[in-house]
Amino acid sequence: MSDQMIRSDSEAKLRELHERLVRSVEALIASDDWKRALEFTAHFRSRSFNNTLLIWAQHSAAFEAGTVPDPMPTHVAGFQQWHKLGRTVRAGQHGYMIFAPRTARFASSTPLDTASWRRLDARERPRPGEVVRSGVVGTRPAYVWDVSQTDGPPIAELPRPQLLQGAAPEGxxxxxxxxxxxxxxxxxxxxxxxxxxxxxxxxxxxxxxxxxxxxxxxxxxxxxxxxxxxxxxxxxxxxxxxxxxxxxxxxxxxxxxxxxxxxxxxxxxxxxxxxxxxxxxxxxxxxxxxxxxxxxxxxxxxxxxxxALPTEQVSAGDPPGLDRSAPVTGSPHVAASWIDAHRVIQQGRGLS
Known part of the structure; x- marks a missing residue:
C-alpha cells in the first residue's frame, strides 16, 4: 500500500470517527442520558470523554447485534496490549475505533524560548546541545477491544467497594x-x-x-x-x-x-x-x-x-497489569492524519 493510499485511508477513518462521535453526542443530548454517560465515564476514566462516548456507543451496538455477551464493557485495551497480557482477540470480533494521539519529536537549544522549538523529521538527529521532547501534533484512528472479545488466561479482578445503604466509602x-x-x-x-x-x-x-x-x-x-x-x-x-x-x-x-x-x-x-x-x-x-x-x-x-485520594475505587477501564506504553492499534496500515498542534490544544489533549 502506497503512502498516499495509507494517508487517504487514515483520513477517511478519521472522518468516519468524527461523524460517529457527533452522532453519539447528538443522541446523548436528545435522550438526556448525561447521567448514564458520566457513570460510564467513571468506569473508563483513563480515556478521554470523547473516546468514552465512542466506546459506549460501539459496545452497545455490538451487544444489540449479539456479538458481545454483556451490555457494559469491563476492561478495554489494544490488540498488542491484550497480547502482552497473554490474551488474543477472538476471530470475527471488531474493535472499537477511537482517537489516539499522534506524536512527533521537537528540538531546541533554548528550551525556555517556546518559539525556538522545531519539529524533527522521522530520522533526523538533534544538533549538538539541543534538548529533545515529544509533543502531540494530531490524532490517528486506533482500535480497542473489550475483554469479552478476547480469549486467554483470566485477568486479575480488582476489589469492588461494597457499601451499605446511606453509607460513605471509608476515608x-x-x-x-x-x-x-x-x-x-x-x-x-x-x-x-x-x-x-x-x-x-x-x-x-x-x-x-x-x-x-x-x-x-x-x-x-x-x-x-x-x-x-x-x-x-x-x-x-x-x-x-x-x-x-x-x-x-x-x-x-x-x-x-x-x-x-x-x-x-x-x-x-x-x-x-x-x-x-x-x-x-x-x-x-x-x-x-x-x-x-x-x-x-x-x-x-x-x-x-x-x-489524589487514598481510597478503594473501581477499575478505570484498563486491564490490571496493562502497560499503557504498548501501542493501541488494530491494523499495521493505520497511518496518521496531520492536525496542527494549535487545534489539538484547543480541542483538549485528552486523546487516549
Missing part, C-alpha cells in the same frame, strides 16, 4: 476534606439546609469557606462535599460558567457523580439538569461542542481528585 470524606484544605478553604458542618439558604452545601469564595449540611446521611454529605470541591477546582467567584444558568452546577454535580460512581456509590438520586437546556445556554454556542467540552472538563477534574 472518602476525610480525603476530600483534605483536598479542600489544600486549596486553602476551611470546612464546617451546618445544622440544616435553612442555615445554607435551602442548599445542601455552599462554597464561599470570598471567605474561602465550605459548609455542608450535617442533617443528611453519610453518602449525601460526602457527595455534597465532592460537589463543592468540584466548584473549587473548576470555578471561582467570576468564572464564566457561573454567568450562564446551570452550567456551573452541572459541572460541579457531574464531578461529584463521577467521584461517587468510581467509589461504587449509588448515584440514582443524583440530579443533573436536562442536557439540551444547559448545552445551549451560552449564546452562539454549539450544543455538541458544549457537551464535549463540559464532559472533558469534568472528567479531568474528577480524575485529578480520584488520583
Amino acid at each position: 472518602l470524606w476525610e480525603g476530600i476534606a483534605s483536598l479542600i484544605d489544600r486549596e486553602g478553604f476551611s470546612l464546617t458542618l451546618a445544622p440544616s439546609a435553612a442555615s445554607l439558604g435551602g442548599a445542601n452545601g455552599q462554597t464561599d469564595f470570598a471567605r474561602r469557606h465550605v459548609a455542608v449540611r450535617e442533617d443528611m446521611d453519610e453518602s449525601a454529605r460526602v457527595k455534597t462535599l465532592a460537589h463543592e470541591l468540584g466548584h473549587i477546582r473548576l470555578h471561582g467567584p467570576d468564572h464564566e460558567a457561573l454567568a450562564h444558568r446551570g452550567i456551573g452546577e452541572v459541572e460541579a454535580e457531574s464531578v461529584a457523580l463521577i467521584v461517587a460512581a468510581a467509589h461504587g456509590m449509588d448515584t440514582r438520586d443524583y440530579t443533573v439538569p436536562y442536557v439540551a437546556g444547559w448545552a445551549s445556554a451560552v449564546p452562539g454556542s454549539d450544543a455538541v461542542a458544549m457537551v464535549q467540552q463540559t464532559g472533558e472538563r469534568v472528567r479531568r477534574a474528577a480524575v485529578a481528585i480520584l488520583d
Whole structure:
C-alpha cells in the first residue's frame, strides 16, 4: 500500500470517527442520558470523554447485534496490549475505533524560548546541545477491544467497594476534606439546609469557606462535599460558567457523580439538569461542542481528585497489569492524519 493510499485511508477513518462521535453526542443530548454517560465515564476514566462516548456507543451496538455477551464493557485495551497480557482477540470480533494521539519529536537549544522549538523529521538527529521532547501534533484512528472479545488466561479482578445503604466509602470524606484544605478553604458542618439558604452545601469564595449540611446521611454529605470541591477546582467567584444558568452546577454535580460512581456509590438520586437546556445556554454556542467540552472538563477534574485520594475505587477501564506504553492499534496500515498542534490544544489533549 502506497503512502498516499495509507494517508487517504487514515483520513477517511478519521472522518468516519468524527461523524460517529457527533452522532453519539447528538443522541446523548436528545435522550438526556448525561447521567448514564458520566457513570460510564467513571468506569473508563483513563480515556478521554470523547473516546468514552465512542466506546459506549460501539459496545452497545455490538451487544444489540449479539456479538458481545454483556451490555457494559469491563476492561478495554489494544490488540498488542491484550497480547502482552497473554490474551488474543477472538476471530470475527471488531474493535472499537477511537482517537489516539499522534506524536512527533521537537528540538531546541533554548528550551525556555517556546518559539525556538522545531519539529524533527522521522530520522533526523538533534544538533549538538539541543534538548529533545515529544509533543502531540494530531490524532490517528486506533482500535480497542473489550475483554469479552478476547480469549486467554483470566485477568486479575480488582476489589469492588461494597457499601451499605446511606453509607460513605471509608476515608472518602476525610480525603476530600483534605483536598479542600489544600486549596486553602476551611470546612464546617451546618445544622440544616435553612442555615445554607435551602442548599445542601455552599462554597464561599470570598471567605474561602465550605459548609455542608450535617442533617443528611453519610453518602449525601460526602457527595455534597465532592460537589463543592468540584466548584473549587473548576470555578471561582467570576468564572464564566457561573454567568450562564446551570452550567456551573452541572459541572460541579457531574464531578461529584463521577467521584461517587468510581467509589461504587449509588448515584440514582443524583440530579443533573436536562442536557439540551444547559448545552445551549451560552449564546452562539454549539450544543455538541458544549457537551464535549463540559464532559472533558469534568472528567479531568474528577480524575485529578480520584488520583489524589487514598481510597478503594473501581477499575478505570484498563486491564490490571496493562502497560499503557504498548501501542493501541488494530491494523499495521493505520497511518496518521496531520492536525496542527494549535487545534489539538484547543480541542483538549485528552486523546487516549
